[in-house]
Amino acid sequence: MTATRIDGKAFAATVRGKVADGVRALKDSHGITPGLAVVLVGEDPASQVYVRNKGLQTVEAGMQSFEHKLADTTPEADLLALVAALNADPAVHGILVQLPLPKHVDEAKVLAAIDPAKDVDGFHVLNVGLLGTGQKAMVPCTPLGCLMMLRDHLGDLSGLNAVVVGRSNIVGKPMAQLLLGDSCTVTIAHSRTKDLAEVCRRADILVAAVGRPEMIPGDWIKPGATVIDVGINRIPAPEKGEGKTRLVGDVDYDSAAAVAGAITPVPGGVGPMTIACLLANTLTAYCRANG
Ligand code: GUN
Numbered sequence: 001m002t003a004t005r006i007d008g009k010a011f012a013a014t015v016r017g018k019v020a021d022g023v024r025a026l027k028d029s030h031g032i033t034p035g036l037a038v039v040l041v042g043e044d045p046a047s048q049v050y051v052r053n054k055g056l057q058t059v060e061a062g063m064q065s066f067e068h069k070l071a072d073t074t075p076e077a078d079l080l081a082l083v084a085a086l087n088a089d090p091a092v093h094g095i096l097v098q099l100p101l102p103k104h105v106d107e108a109k110v111l112a113a114i115d116p117a118k119d120v121d122g123f124h125v126l127n128v129g130l131l132g133t134g135q136k137a138m139v140p141c142t143p144l145g146c147l148m149m150l151r152d153h154l155g156d157l158s159g160l161n162a163v164v165v166g167r168s169n170i171v172g173k174p175m176a177q178l179l180l181g182d183s184c185t186v187t188i189a190h191s192r193t194k195d196l197a198e199v200c201r202r203a204d205i206l207v208a209a210v211g212r213p214e215m216i217p218g219d220w221i222k223p224g225a226t227v228i229d230v231g232i233n234r235i236p237a238p239e240k241g242e243g244k245t246r247l248v249g250d251v252d253y254d255s256a257a258a259v260a261g262a263i264t265p266v267p268g269g270v271g272p273m274t275i276a277c278l279l280a281n282t283l284t285a286y287c288r289a290n291g
Contacts, residue, residue, distance in 0.1 A: 003227070003260040006149055012272035015148070016061055019279045023062040026286070034286040035064035036094040036120065036278070037086045041079060041105065042072030047098045054096070054275055061279045066092060072102045079105060080113050087115040093289060094120035094282035099170070117289050120281040122174065131177050136288075138281055143175035145273025146207060146228045147182070153262055154205075154226060158183035161202050165189045165216065165250070166209030171230055175207055196220075208250035218255030227256055227263040230270050 026032050036058045040051045051067065058065035068082060079097075086095045095118045101107050111119075116126040122140040130137035150157060162184040166172035172188060179186045189199050191210070200206055200220040208216050209230035221227060231250030240246065249266035257263050264270055 003257040004153075004262040005257075006153055006226075006228075006262050006264045006269060008145070008149060008264055008269040009272045011149060011152065012145075012276035015273070015276035015280060016057065019276070019283050020061045022283050026283075027062070032286070032290075033062070033064050034093045034282055035066060035091045036096065036282045037066040037068065037089075037092045039068045039070070039079070039082060039086075039095070039097045041070045041074055041098070042102050044100070047100075051098055054278060057275050057279060058282070063279065063282060064091065074102075074105075076105045076109070079110055083110065083113045087113075087118065092118065093286040094118055094278075096121050096278065118285055120278055120285055122281070123169065128169075128174075131174060131181075134181060138285065139178065139277075140170060140174045141277035141281060142171050142209075142230060142270060142274045143178050144277045144281075145270055146175060146230065147178045148277070149228065149264065149270075149273065150205060150226060151182070157205070160184050160204040161187070162205040162207070163187045163189055163200055163203035164207045164209065165193075165196070165200065166207075166211070166230070168209065171209040175209065179205070179207075206251075210250050212250055213248050214250070214252040216251045216256065218252060218257075218259045221256050221259045223259055224261040225259075227251055227260045228270060229253075229264050229266050232266060232271060 038051050038054050055065045055067050086092045095114050097110055111123045114124055116124045119127055119138050122138040127137045162179040164172050164176045167188055167190045176186045176188045189196055193199055197220045201222050203225055205226050207228045213233035213235050229249035229251040233248050234245045235248055237244045237246040247267050
């Protein structure tokens with residue numbers, strides 16, 4: 001079998017188009033432009049790229065983008081003061097503090113300081129609790145994008161065996177909650193899971209979010225399964241020339257694509273959906289705050 005390639009790039013463009021339509025309608029009817037504030041502390045190169053892309057796509061969708069770049073020596077109190085100011089700013093409807101934060105900053109404290117209604121990442125404990133109890137929450141962007149692709153490809157997910165490899169707060173745990181909400185039978189596996197290969201082979205839906213390049217080979221995959229690869233890992237690519245690198249997922253694409261029914265590529269799968277869902281969450285935050 002050769003798997004269907006799930007085109008996250010095209011899907012994300014559709015989502016962004018729908019957000020832009022919604023933003024235009026809001027401007028026409030209420031003269032309002034939703035705003036997203038992104039806070040970056042420090043100079044992590046990967047975070048800088050993400051933040052730049054977020055800003056560009058926010059503006060492309062017709063929304064206001066507010067970027068706050070702080071030195072990596074910024075005291076925690078200053079960051080908390082900025083979050084408080086953004087909470088109080090009526091032009092800001094969504095707030096995202098890029099992670100990871102420098103070691104001297106208490107991440108949990110900063111996330112807890114964000115107004116839950118503006119928490120477009122869905123990382124505030126209130127939103128985590130709302131999601132976990134099946135109530136209306138702000139939902140973390142990456143798992144939301146994965147769920148949208150799964151629903152689009154499979155339709156009803158009810159009763160399917162879903163295995164999520166990875167237990168992070170950003171992806172693994174909320175992904176499991178979302179799949180449970182769609183009535184899947186969910187297993188969360190991780191680096192300590194016994195016989196991980198066997199666990200993965202039971203999955204009708206396999207979501208890989210471990211951050212280890214090409215860790216999951218094709219022979220861990222049930223024939224016909226739908227595979228969502230959240231990993232974005234940069235590895236050396238000497239075949240492209242000295243010092244060159246390439247991006248790979250957590251799944252070994254070629255061997256997996258020979259067995260799976262459908263699979264997301266890296267790049268061009270989950271990645272573009274994350275920012276598209278961030279824009280969608282910003283519009284949602286505006287709409288919920290304004291009835
Ligand atoms: N760092 C990596 N992924 C994310 C994300 O989805 N949100 C934030 N705030 N930081 C991240």
